[in-house]
Amino acid sequence: MIEITVKELRKEYDGFTAVDSINFEIEKGEIxxxxxxxxxxxxxxLKMLSGLITPTRGSISVQGMDIRKDVKTIKQKLGFLPEDSPLYEGMLAWDYLMFFAQIYGVDKTVATGRIKELLLALRLDAPDKKIGEMSKGMQRKVAIARALINDPEYLVMDEMTSGLDPTTSKYLADFVASLKAHGKTIVFSAHNLYQVESLCDHVLIMNRGKKLHAVQWRR
Known part of the structure; x- marks a missing residue:
């Protein structure tokens, strides 16, 4: 079942073409x-897939909805992890995640259970440590938990393990793989080709805004 369809997607900035008329499809439940x-x-x-910026031309359909017309509905189903993800460093992880749960309108009881599950799954056992006192790896885990706090149906992640040590990178990659088992559709960018090979069902190769090749990695 196709969940995301991209047709002739193009983005220009003052005469510079950042994305040049690319096409691809993403199936439900794949990485x-x-x-x-x-x-x-x-x-x-990734920002266009997340509804953060508007395409110059072309279309993005998510579950049959046009991202231009239905962006609010689509964002309710979305979790987004940017490469550079500033956090509120003076807050505890629990308070930070509860704050974002409230923004998404998640019931407090549901949010409490979800935060407990995420902290346990991501091994974020630092109840009395402020986010600014955490290691970079732990901060990245907080950002991932934030992206999942609304229990999204699809997740968009930009360089999810950028700058992290190999052990933390491997743990987060395994965690993302476990999300697929729960039916999540995951789109992510990476420079780590081993990570791509180990995780992905399909791979899109880009250069200078163009689609060079699309590979079905596994089925």
């Missing part, structure tokens, strides 16, 4: 990777 060098258009593509 879809986007790879390419810096400047390939990966982040711009």
């Amino acid at each position: 879809f990777g986007i790879v390419g060098p810096n400047g390939a258009g990966k982040t711009t593509t």
Whole structure:
């Protein structure tokens, strides 16, 4: 079942073409990777998939909804993890996640259970440590938990393990793989080709805004 359809997607900035008329489809419950060098258009593509920026031309359909017309509804189904994800460093992780749960309108009782599950699954056992006192790896885990606090149906992640040590990177990759088992559709960009090979069902290769190749990795 196709969950996301992208047709002739294009994004221009003052005459510069960041994404140049690309096409692809993402099936429900799969892990879809986007790879390419810096400047390939990966982040711009992910931001358009998340409804954060508007395409210059082309279309994105999510579960049959047009992202231009139904962006609010789509965002309720979405979890987004940017590469650079500033956090409220003076807050405890629990308070921070509860704050975002309230923004999404998650019932407090439901949010409490969900936060407990996420902290346990991500091994975030630092109840009395403020976010600013945490390691970079732990902060990244908080950002991932934030992206999942609304129990999204699909998750968009930009360089989810960028700058992390190999052990933390491997743990987060395994955690993302476990999300697929719960029916989540996951789209992420990466420079780590081993990570892409180990996780992805499909891979889109980009360069200078163009789609070079699309590979079905496994089924």
